[in-house]
Amino acid sequence: MTTTYPFSAIVGMDGLRLALLLNAVSPAVGGVLVRGEKGTAKSTAVRAIAALLPAVDVVAGCRFSCDPAAPDPSCPDGPHEPDTGEARPARMVELPVGASEDRLVGALDIERALSDGVKAFEPGLLADAHRGVLYVDEVNLLHDHLIDLLLDAAAMGASYVEREGVSVRHAARFLLVGTMNPEEGELRPQLLDRFGLTVEVAASRDTDERVEVVRRRLAYDEDPEGFAARWAADEAALRERIAAARALLPRVGLGDRALRQIAAVCAGFEVDGMRADIVTARTATALAAWADRTDVRTEDVRGAALLSLPHRRRRAPFDAPGLDEDKLDEILRQFEEDEPEPDPDAGPEGPDSPDDGPDGPGGPENPGGGPQEGAGDGAGEQAPPAAPEPSVPDQRTGEHETADRETDSARADGDGGAGESAEGTGGSGGERAAVGAAAPFRTRRLDVPGLGEGAAGRRSRARSAHGRTTGARRPRGTLSALHLTATVRAAAPHQRARGRRGPGLLVRRDDLREAVREGREGNLVLFVVDASGSMAARTRMSAIKGAVLSLLLDAYQRRDKVGLITFRGADAELALPPTSSVDAAAVRLERLPTGGRTPLAAGLLKAREVLRVERLRDPSRRPLLVVVTDGRATEAKRAGGPTPVERAGRAARMLAGDGVASVVVDCESGPVRLGLAGALARELRATPVTLDELRADSVTALVRDVRTVSNPRRAA
Known part of the structure; x- marks a missing residue:
């Protein structure tokens, strides 16, 4: 042992x-x-x-x-x-x-x-x-x-x-x-x-x-x-x-004053429900017993709140759990006037006297009660890092929108050229600082077509152990979900041959049927985001980041895995390998800089490679590819080779041939539109969606599901 x-x-x-x-x-x-x-x-x-x-x-x-x-x-x-x-x-x-x-x-x-x-x-x-x-x-x-x-x-x-x-x-x-x-x-x-x-x-x-x-x-x-x-x-x-x-715990008293402190703290941090109050009360009582006391004091309530409330307070999406200790002390300070003076004749109360603070012999710095020497296979606790302040786009009136439209018009004549130089320094250089994302919104649900068998989630239709019953079949291994009607129907014709007399039903192994149920699965949502110079206008990139952030929030709620690929300059980068941590994807997105050319083909090929590897790791989890771009392809041209547009089209057809369900978020804006994102969607056999159409409350008619389109006209 x-x-x-x-x-x-x-x-x-x-x-x-x-x-x-x-x-x-x-x-x-x-x-x-x-x-x-x-x-x-x-x-x-x-x-x-x-x-x-x-x-x-x-x-x-x-x-x-x-x-x-x-x-x-x-x-x-x-x-x-x-x-x-x-x-x-x-x-x-x-x-x-x-x-x-x-x-x-x-x-x-x-x-x-x-x-x-x-x-x-x-x-x-x-x-x-x-x-x-x-x-x-x-x-x-x-x-x-x-x-x-x-x-x-x-x-x-x-x-x-x-x-x-x-x-x-x-x-x-x-x-x-x-x-x-x-x-x-x-x-x-x-x-x-x-x-x-x-x-x-x-x-x-x-x-x-x-x-x-x-x-x-x-x-x-x-x-x-x-x-x-x-x-x-x-x-x-x-x-x-x-x-x-x-042994002491049943004798610890939780007075009315301590209860009021607990209620004030929980109300002050706007926690939902009453579980937080109950857990905080039980924790404060345990703290008093651990300190060898029979009364709950302010320090017990404070210590209990620091352990029971960080994961319960209301917070914005993607915010890490945490608790503002200054606010906690301020709430507890209102009760200090009623704090009874310590009895000087009471003497110490065992290993944890009233003078023991959090660093004393019985406090959290040394729960063992002896001298603290440091420790084994572990490390010290640190407060969680504060969430970074999102950068805010400049609010100059109309300048960005006008510049954005002028840039789109300038690009209508070619593959980049002067437009790239206008937005950066051209080529693979010219990097703009990251801009903050616009406020997230509730998005429409985008589903992978067909019926999968992946991990339980809330996105696409799938066979699952939980959900509505859609049929019956013979058991595969141990029977866990009996379809009673189908079992009775299978056994009924054989009752006379089995010699049944009187009530009851003679059931054999071959008669058993298990229920086939349909629920929802989580998917691998792989984002391929264009971060090139053509997307670099601040108002546009802020809106694009807001849309992707909204899709990330939707993926979090639907229990998806997510990955993030960005392409700009000369190549594509896997900014975040597929993971269940949507928070990590949001952080990478917030810090994403823009500028340079648009290697669209490199982004699509990188996506194909990532999906190939993930298919080997988890064959049952179906992917959903979300390409966020204006459709331009402006990488450096190769002598005697295909143009950037031709290379992007070839990569898109390869993904379509793999049967990858896709959606193209069309980020093109301005009075002059080239329809390049729509052309990319046709090559991918994907559904094209504008930023406005992503909103769940949009009045624009939009199909809810991502369909593998066989008719190119239907995808346009």
């Missing part, structure tokens, strides 16, 4: 350690979501806290870890005999990203239930984690319906398995810990709210601390047992303190 890295040996990461300890003291807090960059020891800290949890008494032989003092009356293994308890360590169960629904909640054997009338239930990971820790690494990559099941069980303390009228219920109370790297995608706000606390972690920039991290990790890797033995006394002290805080 592998020796776990000691929790007390972890360097820094004070917020994470405190959040985990508070959940160990009071599982009702609701778990922890750990957000941070890779390599910051998130997993090490989670595994280490499990080893500190007190042992649990369970009914001998019960697969659901029932407490012998209060067994679950609905336990599938019950009823239990008295005096059959045994002690075992609290478990830590890991939920892999690729787990199925049956693996999470358990599998009910529908065949035996129908044919033999027996509830044959195989417990899942939720049953294994009961009264222990359930750890989900990369929780943001877990399928949404699995996250819903997981969080529902954590909130209700029970898991329900329903299969065609046959149901099983069992207790499922556990400490839920999820970790995620925000660069790989965010969780929906509704799911963020279901985690009790959230913590941001980042690698320490302090040289001494980083040295200590490496020193301890190397010592642990060389001799895990010896390293753990050196920290055994600190681990034992921490384990005893958790047990003492758990």
